[in-house]
Amino acid sequence: MSDVRDTPLLSVRDLCVQFKVADKKRLPWSRARTLTAVDNVSFDVHPGETLSIVGESGCGKSTLARAVLNLVAVQSGTVHWMGREMPVGRHANRQQWQSLRADAQMIFQDPLASLDPRMTVGQLIAEPLKVHMPGLSRDETLRRTRAIMAKVSLRDDMINRYAHEFSGGQCQRIGIARALIVEPKLIVCDEPVSALDVSVQAQIVNLLKTLQAELGLAVIFIAHDLAVVRHISDRVLVMYLGRVMELANKRDLYDAPSHPYTRALLSAVPVPDPAVERAKVVQILSGDIPSPISPPSGCVFRTRCPQAEARCADARPALRPRRDSGSAACIHL
Ligand code: SF4
CATH class of the missing domain: 3.40.50.300 (P-loop containing nucleotide triphosphate hydrolases)
Known part of the structure; x- marks a missing residue:
């Protein structure tokens, strides 16, 4: 087999x-x-x-x-x-x-440069869902965003902050969450x-x-x-x-x-x-x-x-x- x-x-x-x-x-x-x-x-x-x-x-x-x-x-x-x-x-x-x-998702070398500075962490992570699963409800989008943030060890209260407020390692965690949210x-x-x-x-x-x-x-x-x-x-x-x-x-x-x-x-x-x-x-x-x-x-x-x-x-x-x-x-x- x-x-x-x-x-x-x-x-x-x-x-x-x-x-x-x-x-x-x-x-x-x-x-x-x-x-x-x-x-x-x-x-x-x-x-x-x-x-x-x-x-x-x-x-x-x-x-x-x-x-x-x-x-x-x-x-x-x-x-x-x-x-x-x-x-x-x-x-x-x-x-x-x-x-x-x-x-097939990509994670980039420079985490900060690959993140839009005008978007909050929550918006950044949820963005691929909007592209690939446009029919998803707001509540479900938020639920999935919070779930993937927990998986990459980003605290829930970070959801409304901006990428420039984070260290390089945390920005890469955001990049990983963005890549993984669409499974x-x-x-x-x-x-x-x-x-x-x-x-x-x-x-x-x-x-x-x-x-x-x-x-x-x-x-x-x-x-x-x-x-x-x-x-x-x-x-x-x-x-x-x-x-x-x-x-x-x-x-x-x-x-x-x-x-x-x-x-x-x-x-x-x-x-x-x-x-x-x-x-x-x-x-x-x-x-x-x-x-x-x-x-x-x-x-x-x-x-x-x-x-x-x-x-x-x-x-x-x-x-x-x-x-x-x-x-x-x-x-x-
Ligand atoms: S140059 Fe070196 S690596 Fe290339 S074929 Fe010859 S021995 Fe092998």
Whole structure:
């Protein structure tokens, strides 16, 4: 008998996102160049699981998160939601995507900037209900608003206050309440704790974990802090220059990273044991991330890879199965 977790909630195949960018050094009449932010990315998200997407700034992880919700234009690839193909790119159908919006909500990086300063906390949290459930009575809207505020530990007497009166952590609780009030199946968290103090980060991550378990939510968690990712994830997808370098179960990936890029990222994660931390060898990646406008040929990581060989420039390495779970894109696999 197949487990419900075997059926993906979201299935993404060969997704590509490109932007046209003007080159200031070129002449005014020369053609804009193409920046590939997401390059042939495929993954599934199952009900109730957390898939984290990690990588350095500019690797395309936030663009990917937005692309799967059709919030940026997609060039090619497919997105299936609960087995139903969602039209993307030129074929994107507003009505079809509108019906998905309640099921898939987003939590943003800067909680204060994502909240309208003219609205009270109660209005902010209830706003998605007005969009997705316009027939709901005032009393029911208020009841649901109060219930979700309690779930995210916002006091009832905060309902008539404004976002600027709250700390960053409390604003993120408002953002989480807004996302959850329509009872979504998936939430996409775009660096939800990176703008918060370290002590508050732990509170918000634990809150997300608790709510996820309680509500059976699937979560796409975008982050660059691999210690936080270890705490919250079921599986981890590592991106570099818009491409998937490695995708595996959290434990397998942290215990035995297969890709040189994943190994370098994990080597920089602090270890709580002082003896292990002292003995640890941090792999410093040399050089800067190449421009996504003109990425290196073959393996895009080769200009910084300590194991690169001449043949790494020839062809893009395919994702090959790892020993335990998942896959990685390296010729040495
Ligand atoms: S394919 Fe070559 S350059 Fe790319 S990660 Fe593997 S060894 Fe390094």
